[in-house]
Amino acid sequence: MSLSRRTFMSRSALGALAAVGGAPRAGAAEDSAPDAITWSRTIPVRYTPDVAVLGGGIAGVAAACAAAQSGASVLLVERFAIIGGDLTTGGVAAFCGETAGQGEVFDEILADLEKIHAVTAYQPFPKADHRNFDHHLLAIVLQELLLRRKVKLLLHTRFVDVRVGAGGRISECIVCGKSGPEAVRAKQFIDCTGEADVARTAGFAVMKGRPEDGLPLPMSMMAFVRHVEPEEAGPQLPEGWFAPVRDKASLPMTSIWPNGPRSNALKIKIPMFDATSTEGLTLAEIRARRRTLEVLDYYQRVLKKPWRYDGCSPQIGIREGARIVGDYVLTLADLRAGKMFEDAIARGVYPLDGHKPDDDQRTYILKHSEMKVPPYQIPLRSLIAKDGANLLMAGRCFSGDQLALSSARVSTTCAMMGQAAGIAAALAVQKQTDPRRLDPRAVRRIVGERGGKLT
Helix, strand or coil: CECCCEEEEEECCCCCHHHHHCCCCCCCCCCEEEEEEEECCECCEEECCCEEEECCEHHHHHHHHHHHHCCCCEEEECCCCCCEHHHCCCCCCEEECCCCCECHHHHHHHHHHHHCCCECCCCCCCCCCEEEECHHHHHHHHHHHHHHCCCEEECCCEEEEEEECHHHCEEEEEEEECCEEEEEECCEEEECCCCCHHHHHHCCCEECCCCCCCCCCCEEEEEEEEECCHHHCCCCCCCCCCCCCCCHHHCCCEEEEECCCCEEEEEEEECCCCCCCHHHHHHHHHHHHHHHHHHHHHHHHHCCCCEEEEEECCCCECCCCCEECECCCECHHHHHCCCCCCCEEEEECCCCCCECCCCCCCCECCCHHHCCCCCEEEEHHHHEECCCCCEEECHHHCCECHHHHHHHCCHHHHHHHHHHHHHHHHHHHHCCCCHHHCCHHHHHHHHHHCCECCC
């Protein structure tokens, strides 16, 4: 196939990287320079699955497995070396929300983790609002689950581009790994990238950040420390490096998590960076690793914790990238009303966990008294891209407003959305139609048959 002609603009720098050592930069906007190039090349159509899933986080895994379970041939593309997204590459070793009744894909994940003693015991929500697990072992569990379902898996492979025809129909997407650019021709596509990469590249409508200023929910870095003998401990940040924290009032929001024997994880709030921007995400990673050592220095030097730095997650944890505008945008009002939908395909219960996006303290958009929501449903229409004929989405880039996302973004709900998207995509292939032309009751029925509790 021949790629359509593409024009690329060079980007101006955001200024010295030293800027991220002080106050975080908001957004990291990329200003277009006046020069541009146009290029075209012919690349092979290497893969022709029924369903192509872009992004291997929990939503992408559930989507791929569910589509394969429904009889579709499935390709899953993941940019990192391991599957799991924020849960593994991001080091976020906890399933938040209700872990029972999320569907057979999630049930199988839990069962495998339990077999290898890698997840804490079940307690119903809200008695327990999360279950910890070993994120290194989860990566293997997810990999093997996909292979058992005969999902074609491409690791170290990035989504690059799409070809879009009349009516918003995607014919192919372009991916690139060590073999170079290759085309994927599929009947249905599912965007599980978290940053809505497929939709944004296709030119479909997306939403980002809060309405008044576009600031996204803040990111978090997961850092890991080993408990050592006191004589082996001590400050590791050299004098003159960065801006170490010297008092509690200056400490950013830092949560201490379990991380196995003689180890802990520190989750550190990193606000005001744009995960959909190349330079913005780069600066966020730089800021986060500097901030890690600044925070650790406080625990070592001020609190005298016998901790040694044991590394941090390869990728910063992203709460919000971009949300795709779907046939229905789930709203804060829907969640607060516990709204039920005829085309419901997933259920959420987690509080409105919207961390305030413009400071690094333990602050929230809402008062604590306003965070609790009743069980609510997510409709199939929120998983169908409004501008696309054959693009579904699941996970963080589903169609919802920012505060709806703050609840629905948790891994349990994302897995349920992913399972439904995979079922819908496979059903659309079987019926030779597109997702919005399906009878949503058929998708909802299959979700229920596969263990998804909607009420």
